[in-house]
Amino acid sequence: MHFSTPRNIMFGRGSVKNIERYLGEKCVIVTGKHTWENVKDLIPIDAPVLFVTRHKWKEPSQKDAEVLAENIREHSPDTIIAVGGGSVIDTAKVAWIIYENPEISWNVLYSYNIPELRKKARFIAIETTSGTGSGVSAAAIILDEEGKKRGVVSGELIPDLAIYDANFVEGMPRDVALYSGMDALSQAIEAYISTVDNIIGDTLALKAIELIYKNLPKALEKEDRAIENVHHGDMLAGMGFANSRLCLGHAAAHSLGGKYKIEHGKIVAIVLPYIIRANEKHTPKVKEVAKLLGMKDLARAIWKLNEELGIPHAVDIKDEDIEMLGEEIANDRLMKYNPRKMSKEDVIKMLRLLREGVLDEI
Structure with a gap:
């Protein structure tokens, strides 16, 4: 039997203040526009902010992940910080795979056989909702071209650092x-x-x-x-x-x-x-x-x-x-x-x- 979990987990109010010790030299923040307006004052770092956009459906799709991967590639980060609920973190996880493996196909992404990650970047997740568990999980849910939910699953997707700071969820509707x-x-x-x-x-x-x-x-x-x-x-x-x-x-x-x-x-x-x-x-x-x-x-x-x-x-x-x-x-x-x-x-x-x-x- 085996148990997998992020190498580092920080939890409790104000715990995000300790994030700097886990950062590389070049970071990007991935988030949603509405989420960012609510939590930007809680993030103690200065880094480019990339917004997840929806191109077809309300939930993350293949196209959304592909566009985000291109945006990430423009910055060549060594640390990706996903700040949001499950949709944002899942999109960021899949974009991370594509960023590290530009030629990867969707058949491989859905095959449970993801190539080794972290050759280019580490991944940090900060959940802003209390429900998906994406910050500590090995999975991401994405909509395929037909709008059907598909799972991208691999131990590689478990974030290097997960932060569960309740200050980030106080403003949830x-x-x-x-x-x-x-x-x-x-x-x-x-x-x-x-x-x-x-x-x-x-x-x-x-x-x-x-x-x-x-x-x-x-x-x-x-x-x-x-x-x-x-x-x-x-x-x-x-x-x-x-x-x-x-x-x-x-x-x-x-x-x-x-x-x-x-x-x-x-x-x-x-x-x-x-x-x-x-x-x-x-x-x-x-x-x-x-x-x-x-x-x-x-x-x-x-x-x-x-x-x-x-x-x-x-x-x-x-x-x-x-x-x-x-x-x-x-x-x-x-x-x-x-x-x-x-x-x-x-x-x-x-x-x-x-x-x-x-x-x-x-």
């Missing part, structure tokens, strides 16, 4: 804080119940579940300590799923979110009670999570949490899409880590309940 937090909760639950028994990853995932579930409602009310707890939960969840893997929740979210252009954090939150219900009889870990949180029915508790936070219970899935989505999800790479071996018909049953907004036995 409520919907961003809500859906990024629920994404982190889903990542932690999926990592813990997956078939990969990684004791370190599982331990971190379990603590992340506790921190996020107990603190997210208070964090949405701007309680300082709760905001920091959720941000640290995101950090732990990222390390958890980077090693223990995700399963049905993100397999379903990638297909549904890509098909209907639903924000990732939102679709993950909607499907979370259903994927727990689908797996609860196939692993004792669901009951272990419920016991930790002091409840008997974890799926129903998440359902009620969604209701209290204003998250929908259903997705408007079209009749003509059911078969295709069922097959796509059942054959997703992440399903090999799901506790329950689900057929296309099993997934379709879950999708029909999801469409009706009924949390029944799956």
Whole structure:
């Protein structure tokens, strides 16, 4: 068994002030325009700022990464600092690969066989949301030419330094804080119940579940300590799923979110009670999570949490899409880590309940 994590992690309010000791001679900052306006006064360095642009969709695409790689190449940096949420950090990770390997094809990028990085630059990630875990993970999600979500995965993508400074997330709008937090909760639950028994990853995932579930409602009310707890939960969840893997929740979210252009954090939150219900009889870990949180029915508790936070219970899935989505999800790479071996018909049953907004036995 193996556990991968950034060589260096700094966390706690004000921790970004120590970033200078990890910088090279020539840095660039990659971020989003709106994000930069909110956090630029927190960054204690002077470096060129490159903005991630969206050329086709709201989420990062191949074109976005290619353009960013060209912009990075113009500066020839030895340190890339990505400041943002998952979309910014994921785009920066893929652009970093292209910067170091200009001739690389998208088939290779999606092959889980990324060439060795760091021949030109190191990578630092500063998360400005509390939900993707991109700052500590070995993955990046990108939209292909057809708008389908694809994973670029390699241990090479784990940042050299990750910074989780809660001062960077205080200004999040409520919907961003809500859906990024629920994404982190889903990542932690999926990592813990997956078939990969990684004791370190599982331990971190379990603590992340506790921190996020107990603190997210208070964090949405701007309680300082709760905001920091959720941000640290995101950090732990990222390390958890980077090693223990995700399963049905993100397999379903990638297909549904890509098909209907639903924000990732939102679709993950909607499907979370259903994927727990689908797996609860196939692993004792669901009951272990419920016991930790002091409840008997974890799926129903998440359902009620969604209701209290204003998250929908259903997705408007079209009749003509059911078969295709069922097959796509059942054959997703992440399903090999799901506790329950689900057929296309099993997934379709879950999708029909999801469409009706009924949390029944799956």
